[in-house]
Amino acid sequence: MTGPAGPPDCVACGGTVAPDGFCWDCGELQPSFRAHLETTLGTGAAGVSDRGRRGLNQDAMAVTGSGEWTIGVVCDGVSMSPRAERAAQVAVTVGAAHLTKGLREGTLPETVLAESAARAGRAVGALAASVDAAPACTYVAGIIGPEGIWCAWIGDSRAYWLPDEGTCLAMTEDDSDQRDALTAWLGADAGEPGAQVRSYRPGGPGRLLLCTDGLTRHQPDAGGLRAVLTRHRRSTPADLSLLEDARALIGYAMDAGGQDNITALLIRTPQPRRGY
Numbered sequence: 001m002t003g004p005a006g007p008p009d010c011v012a013c014g015g016t017v018a019p020d021g022f023c024w025d026c027g028e029l030q031p032s033f034r035a036h037l038e039t040t041l042g043t044g045a046a047g048v049s050d051r052g053r054r055g056l057n058q059d060a061m062a063v064t065g066s067g068e069w070t071i072g073v074v075c076d077g078v079s080m081s082p083r084a085e086r087a088a089q090v091a092v093t094v095g096a097a098h099l100t101k102g103l104r105e106g107t108l109p110e111t112v113l114a115e116s117a118a119r120a121g122r123a124v125g126a127l128a129a130s131v132d133a134a135p136a137c138t139y140v141a142g143i144i145g146p147e148g149i150w151c152a153w154i155g156d157s158r159a160y161w162l163p164d165e166g167t168c169l170a171m172t173e174d175d176s177d178q179r180d181a182l183t184a185w186l187g188a189d190a191g192e193p194g195a196q197v198r199s200y201r202p203g204g205p206g207r208l209l210l211c212t213d214g215l216t217r218h219q220p221d222a223g224g225l226r227a228v229l230t231r232h233r234r235s236t237p238a239d240l241s242l243l244e245d246a247r248a249l250i251g252y253a254m255d256a257g258g259q260d261n262i263t264a265l266l267i268r269t270p271q272p273r274r275g276y
Helices: 084-104 109-125 222-235 242-255
Strands: 036-041 045-050 059-066 069-077 136-145 148-154 158-163 196-200 206-211 262-268
Touching: 036 059, 036 242, 045 059, 045 069, 045 242, 059 084, 059 262, 069 084, 069 206, 069 262, 084 109, 084 136, 109 136, 109 148, 109 196, 136 158, 136 206, 148 158, 148 206, 158 222, 206 242, 222 242, 242 262
Parallel strands: none
Antiparallel strands: 036 045, 045 262, 059 069, 069 136, 136 148, 148 196, 158 206, 206 262
């Protein structure tokens, strides 16, 4: 009988690779760590994250539920900062955990979204060895309940409302200047940026998309993103799952060049309650 495979060898020194993707011996991050990730939450949410043409995947995502709420968080590590992938992972973990707790306790969506982004920012800031060596990431979170959709963001990761019928909507506006340089992010060198929060009450079913700029650099238009999914569903009618939809978005970005890490997280909205 063959036993379980042991830890992989480090590509730099041949040492043992820890569960977080870094070598125990030399500290080198392994190129294949988190190269392609997929996650689902029943049939109501699914996400895919891929490193694209880059050597490392510095994006992170989380999806969970709390009662009638479905919660998604997506972060993109700022590549010019050290251990950007760690910043993104910490931010999604802390953000999703606080959203889950706050919604369970009955906190208003707007309040818990702003608080969760602030807590994620403090957690990322605590990773810094100094202000000059500060891991950093962008942040976008979305929560969906029977009464509507709420999103919060810091940076240029985005949220889109993609209804089954009707007009698509960009839920976020990038924190960036005319040269596309970030003006807000999470990290010790960012101060305490406040998240922007937006809500929307859909008139029918659809999907909330949370994504990083590895996708939107190739298709920034909300209607164009839905068109990608529509074409995919027409070509593969046998499988209409959200996971296949997320894969289709990643594939679109890869076919367009895939120069950056790419993450797409889709959450299906329920049929709105009567009277809303």
